[in-house]
Amino acid sequence: MVVGSKSNPKLVRSEIISCSRRTDIPAFLMDWVIERMKLGYVDVVNPFNRKxxxxxxxxxxxxKAWVWWSKNFQDWIQVYKSKKQLFDAYKAHTFQFTINSPSELEKGIQISLEERFKQAKWLINTFGIPSLNFRFDPIIFYKVKETNKLKNNLDRFEYIVDHLSHLGVKELIFSFATIYKKVQLRMDFRGYIPIELSIDKKKSVLNRLLMICSKRNIEMKACCQPDLLTVKGVSQAHCIDANKIETIIGETVKKVKDKGQRENCGCHKSKDIGGYTGIFQCKHNCAYCYASPSKN
Structure with a gap:
């Protein structure tokens, strides 16, 4: 791979495009991505070195494959239907679909759970069950400053898991929230105190969730949670999984560990085309967001 300067960008090729870990492009930037697909390339700024x-x-x-990350695939589905020939030129489209309990931490997400279940059903019916990864991510515990009340975002967990199990979903990718400094500052600014659970407490919570999932034959897969892989019934997540993409398209895909991600990430290498600032500032505006540097 060769990378250039702003005045002389060099072409980078990747069998897998990630769109995007950094922001919700399917929900907010489909016009932008369609123009780039038509153009045949996109210029991506290194978020750690903007030159x-x-x-x-x-x-x-x-x-060979696109990996689409979103909490709301409504716009993506509409655009796909109108630009089917453009999308179908690629061998595979896969979907990282995050469906958490609605909460005050996700005020920017106005669409109902039921509408998102319909989206998941359409994606599964159109692209097949291996193409969809269901995520409940992150699991977060927090206090509201005004009341000092301890809360979490697990109140609709069983309801969500139950509905998706009826669609044929067999895996759930999860993580507990990592309280980065910017997450701490943002939540503090908004009147919340994020709680970093001990490993023992996480395991206790996880055992309750495993009971819910096991009744519905759903396996829990941990994303960047090495301390939880010792829990019976939990396995390592591979969110971007070249092996699964191979199964979908019926041909070989390069399998290289993505060293650009966190140490315990199980993903294969891809190229992410999103960003954090400017047009990429995510409008979901979740309080616990790892990507956005903004407090408000």
Missing amino acids: QISRVSLSAQDV
Whole structure:
């Protein structure tokens, strides 16, 4: 891979495009991504060195699969239906669909759980069950400053799991929230105190969730949670999984560990085309967001 400057970006090719861990492109930026797909490439700014630009090929000759990350696939589905020929030039589309309990921490998400279940059903019916990864992510405990009341976002967990199990979902990817400094500051600014649970407390919570999932034959997979892999019934998540993509498309996909992610990430290498600032500032505006640097 060769990366250039703003004045001379070099072309980067990747069999897997991630769109995007950094922001919710399917929910808010489908016009932007469609224009780049038509163009055949996209210029991606390195978020840690803004002088460094990658010109990433979006040609169907180079890209075997797209991995779409979102909490609301409504716009994506509508655009797919109207641009089906453009999308179907690629061998696979897979979906990281986060469906958490509605809460005050996700005030920007106005669409109901029931509407998102309909989206999940449509994606499964159109692309097949292996194409969809259901995420309940992150699990978070917190206090409200005004009342000092301890709360979490698990109140609709069983309801969500039950509905998705009826769609044929067999896996759930989860993590407990990591309280980065920017998360601490943002939640404090909004009147919340995030709680970092001990490993023993996480395991206790997890055992209750495992009972709910096991009744519905759903396996829990941990995303970047090495201390929880000792819990019976929990296995390592591979959110971007070249093996699964191979199964979908029926041909070989490169399997290289993505060293650009956190140490305990199980993902295979891809190229993410999102960003954090400017047009990429996510409008969901979740209080616990890892991506956005903003407090408000």
